[in-house]
Amino acid sequence: xxxxxxxxxxxxxxxxxxxxxxxxxxxLSILERQVTAVIGPSGCGKSTFLRCLNRLNELNPxxxxxxxxxxxxxxxxxxxxxxxxxxxxxxxxxxxxxxxxKTIYENIAYGLRINxxxxxxxxxxxxxxxxxQCGLWEEVKDRLFSSALELSGxxxxxxxxxxxxxxxxxxxxxxxxxxxxxxxxxxxxEELIDSLKEKYTIVLVTHSMQxxxxxxxxxxxxxxxxxIEYGPTKQIFTNPQEELTESYITGRFG
Amino acid sequence: xxxxxxxVQYLFFVCALMTVVILGxxxxxxxxxxxxxxxxxxxxxxFLERIWxxxxxxxxxxxxxxxxxxxxxxxxGAMVIAIPVGIGAAAYxxxxxxxxxxxxxxxxxxxxxxxxxxxxxxxxxxxVGPFLAxxxxxxxxxxxxxxxxxxxxxxxxxxxxxxxxxxxxxxLSYREASCALGATKWQTIVWVTLPAALPxxxxxxxxxxxxxxxxxxxxxxxxxxxKAMPHSFFDSVATMTAVIASEIGEVDYGSEHYYGLFxxxxxxxxxxxxxxxxxxxxxxxMRRYA
Amino acid sequence: MKNLExxxxxxxxxxxxxxxxxxxxxxxxxxxVQGMPAISWEFLTxxxxxxxxxxxxxxxxxxxxxxxLITAICSIPLGVGAAIYLSxxxxxxxTTRVIxxxxxxxxxxxxxxxxxxGVALFVEGLRxxxxxxxxxxxxxxxxxxxxIATAEEALKSVPQTYREASYALGATKWQTIRSQVLPxAFPGILTGTILGISRAAGETAPILFTGAAFYLxxxxxxxxxxxxxxxxxxxxxxxxxxxIEGVRxxxxxxxxxxxxxxxxxxxxxxxxxxxxRKQKRN
Numbered sequence: 001x002x003x004x005x006x007x008x009x010x011x012x013x014x015x016x017x018x019x020x021x022x023x024x025x026x027x028l029s030i031l032e033r034q035v036t037a038v039i040g041p042s043g044c045g046k047s048t049f050l051r052c053l054n055r056l057n058e059l060n061p062x063x064x065x066x067x068x069x070x071x072x073x074x075x076x077x078x079x080x081x082x083x084x085x086x087x088x089x090x091x092x093x094x095x096x097x098x099x100x101x102k103t104i105y106e107n108i109a110y111g112l113r114i115n116x117x118x119x120x121x122x123x124x125x126x127x128x129x130x131x132x133q134c135g136l137w138e139e140v141k142d143r144l145f146s147s148a149l150e151l152s153g154x155x156x157x158x159x160x161x162x163x164x165x166x167x168x169x170x171x172x173x174x175x176x177x178x179x180x181x182x183x184x185x186x187x188x189x190e191e192l193i194d195s196l197k198e199k200y201t202i203v204l205v206t207h208s209m210q211x212x213x214x215x216x217x218x219x220x221x222x223x224x225x226x227x228i229e230y231g232p233t234k235q236i237f238t239n240p241q242e243e244l245t246e247s248y249i250t251g252r253f254g
Numbered sequence: 255x256x257x258x259x260x261x262v263q264y265l266f267f268v269c270a271l272m273t274v275v276i277l278g279x280x281x282x283x284x285x286x287x288x289x290x291x292x293x294x295x296x297x298x299x300x301f302l303e304r305i306w307x308x309x310x311x312x313x314x315x316x317x318x319x320x321x322x323x324x325x326x327x328x329x330x331g332a333m334v335i336a337i338p339v340g341i342g343a344a345a346y347x348x349x350x351x352x353x354x355x356x357x358x359x360x361x362x363x364x365x366x367x368x369x370x371x372x373x374x375x376x377x378x379x380x381x382v383g384p385f386l387a388x389x390x391x392x393x394x395x396x397x398x399x400x401x402x403x404x405x406x407x408x409x410x411x412x413x414x415x416x417x418x419x420x421x422x423x424x425x426l427s428y429r430e431a432s433c434a435l436g437a438t439k440w441q442t443i444v445w446v447t448l449p450a451a452l453p454x455x456x457x458x459x460x461x462x463x464x465x466x467x468x469x470x471x472x473x474x475x476x477x478x479x480x481k482a483m484p485h486s487f488f489d490s491v492a493t494m495t496a497v498i499a500s501e502i503g504e505v506d507y508g509s510e511h512y513y514g515l516f517x518x519x520x521x522x523x524x525x526x527x528x529x530x531x532x533x534x535x536x537x538x539x540m541r542r543y544a
Numbered sequence: 545m546k547n548l549e550x551x552x553x554x555x556x557x558x559x560x561x562x563x564x565x566x567x568x569x570x571x572x573x574x575x576x577v578q579g580m581p582a583i584s585w586e587f588l589t590x591x592x593x594x595x596x597x598x599x600x601x602x603x604x605x606x607x608x609x610x611x612x613l614i615t616a617i618c619s620i621p622l623g624v625g626a627a628i629y630l631s632x633x634x635x636x637x638x639t640t641r642v643i644x645x646x647x648x649x650x651x652x653x654x655x656x657x658x659x660x661x662g663v664a665l666f667v668e669g670l671r672x673x674x675x676x677x678x679x680x681x682x683x684x685x686x687x688x689x690x691x692i693a694t695a696e697e698a699l700k701s702v703p704q705t706y707r708e709a710s711y712a713l714g715a716t717k718w719q720t721i722r723s724q725v726l727p728x729a730f731p732g733i734l735t736g737t738i739l740g741i742s743r744a745a746g747e748t749a750p751i752l753f754t755g756a757a758f759y760l761x762x763x764x765x766x767x768x769x770x771x772x773x774x775x776x777x778x779x780x781x782x783x784x785x786x787x788i789e790g791v792r793x794x795x796x797x798x799x800x801x802x803x804x805x806x807x808x809x810x811x812x813x814x815x816x817x818x819x820x821r822k823q824k825r826n
Contacts, residue, residue, distance in 0.1 A: 088436035098427035269625030342560025370746025440553035468654025
């Protein structure tokens with residue numbers, strides 16, 4: 001594996017929900033065009049951490065954040081950072097598939113339009129390209145204009161991924177993207193993640209250790225709002241340095 | 255044996271059933287008196303004759319058209335004001351306002367809902383009327399426009415609170431997905447939240463229309479009560495509700511005129527029923543989203 | 545460019561909210577400023593005099609309280625009973641659907657139509673004549689759907705665990721409702737009831753021809769007497785009086801008392817609900 005550039009760096013990142021501290025001084029670097037998995041028991045702050053990387057936590061007014069997150073060396077929490085521009089660079093896929101209650105075509109076209117793409121032919125081209133990339137094109141090309149809510153769960157999730165990559169972000173955040181899917185749909189998403197890492201830096205939050213082992217290059221283990229251990233996935237799963245990590249991956253708790 | 259448990263259950267059931275009895279009772283009563291009216295006066299006259307002139311000495315006429323048009327006109331005017339303002343205010347409350355502002359504004363809107371219609375009508379006479387007369391150089395501001403403005407104010411709390419519910423019942427995940435794509439707040443409201451909330455907003459609009467159509471005191475006081483076919487918003491008008499309210503106190507029991515007013519009431523009832531059923535229909539569409 | 549759209553868009557929404565607030569403040573300000581000077585102890589406690597050009601509103605205050613009491617007595621038990629049925633007993637089925645649909649439609653029936661019904665049923669049918677009783681019953685019907693809707697909401701918000709805990713101790717359904725569900729739902733029911741009754745107190749159209757009188761030199765002494773009412777009195781002073789301009793200050797005073805009465809009830813209800821929600825959040 002060739003040494004790669006650091007894409008994202010969270011520096012001493014802490015987060016509070018009102019009085020309660022949910023993240024404690026997280027220091028974690030995420031490498032470009034690699035899949036970084038974030039694992040840990042539920043409630044450990046892994047999703048919260050993910051939402052810090054595109055400032056989506058700000059939709060909740062009770063959240064307070066300390067520390068920095070650097071994207072290509074620039075602090076995304078600085079005053080100069082335009083949050084809208086940031087979210088265009090850092091796309092996101094959610095735990096539950098959340099297509100808009102519109103047509104399949106409209107779901108993808110929406111992101112393009114708000115990013116200033118107006119020509120119909122160009123939109124159609126990108127819709128097609130994104131759906132092909134996500135392996136959904138063959139299944140939906142005849143019903144682009146029917147409601148996205150008629151798709152199966154796995155198809156909906158791939159549509160959401162297509163929606164996210166249609167605007168060509170640099171980073172793709174995935175928040176347990178397979179937790180609501182069956183094994184076959186999960187397998188297809190994992191394949192997709194593998195092919196997407198050629199172009200995108202991917203941060204994958206997952207509750208499944210097997211999934212982390214299968215698709216990620218690096219793994220970070222969170223426990224009770226703290227980053228316990230970080231390293232190449234192989235090392236984390238075969239030779240963890242921390243006792244907590246070992247207990248977790250061997251299934252003693254979680 | 256008739257146990258206490260059973261008795262209590264039947265008692266409550268009877269309470270609930272009373273609502274059906276009352277609604278049915280209202281409808282049957284109106285229908286009965288309306289049929290009596292049509293025995294005396296033709297269906298054609300009621301719907302084709304324009305003017306309601308029951309006290310004309312030689313030949314009284316009972317035409318509902320002018321007041322029907324008046325009701326529609328005042329209602330449409332009110333909705334032109336209340337729908338955009340109401341939806342805008344609801345969007346502000348649900349999507350833009352800070353929790354602190356929301357906590358103050360929502361009770362205030364409820365307070366507006368509590369102001370009696372007769373007080374709003376009074377303000378139409380003493381405040382809105384003179385204001386309109388001055389702005390538009392009219393001899394009197396007691397006209398359809400005045401009524402529309404007042405009805406808009408009366409319909410606003412309904413439209414705002416129901417639309418606000420519709421906005422806030424849109425799943426957070428839609429907003430998150432939109433934000434994660436780099437949409438701004440305004441783009442998210444216009445392209446995601448509003449379309450998703452639309453069935454609920456249509457319910458709000460329907461209830462607002464229902465409120466405006468059925469409102470009596472404000473239009474009775476502030477629109478001038480002139481029983482003629484209106485030509486503009488600066489004309490005095492008499493709506494269906496206003497005609498009933500102003501005449502029923504003076505009619506003889508069992509006269510043509512008496513039954514005629516019930517016929518007007520029956521038409522009014524049917525219109526509001528229709529508006530309600532439309533609201534119900536949109537309401538059933540709304541549930542599919544959640 | 546996009547930023548401009550954003551700014552204009554969000555300011556339009558703010559403007560809408562501002563217009564609503566403005567309307568509320570104009571209404572309250574005008575009534576308060578013009579009505580205040582008319583208010584005095586004498587105004588509140590004396591009869592109208594000299595063709596209602598002088599004097600006070602005492603009989604109208606008493607009449608409104610009287611009719612509102614009758615409204616409350618007839619609509620609260622019936623409404624809460626219906627709400628208990630819908631929330632605790634009703635199974636989904638066509639009977640329940642018909643009942644629910646009736647309630648929704650009753651809520652949309654124009655108040656003047658209730659007035660017509662009141663004339664036909666109470667005044668003429670049951671021969672109560674134009675009286676406090678007829679008017680109170682008519683207003684009772686009008687507020688019924690309101691009370692049912694809010695009471696049912698209050699009952700539904702009682703956590704299911706309370707009921708389960710009670711059943712687990714061997715309580716019957718009615719015991720559970722009486723001793724667990726109703727007490728927990730009480731503040732919510734109270735809020736809805738006060739709101740409904742306050743709305744009835746301000747209504748005019750349904751009492752126009754079921755019992756309200758233009759002027760009476762005495763208070764109603766039985767439920768079968770006619771009565772004066774604040775909203776009807778305001779209507780008369782501002783449109784029916786022979787010297788409308790001359791009695792304007794009395795009209796403002798009446799409006800102030802009426803709005804004060806209704807809004808005070810509203811405020812109490814809103815405050816109860818506000819505290820309730822806060823409790824629930826913690």
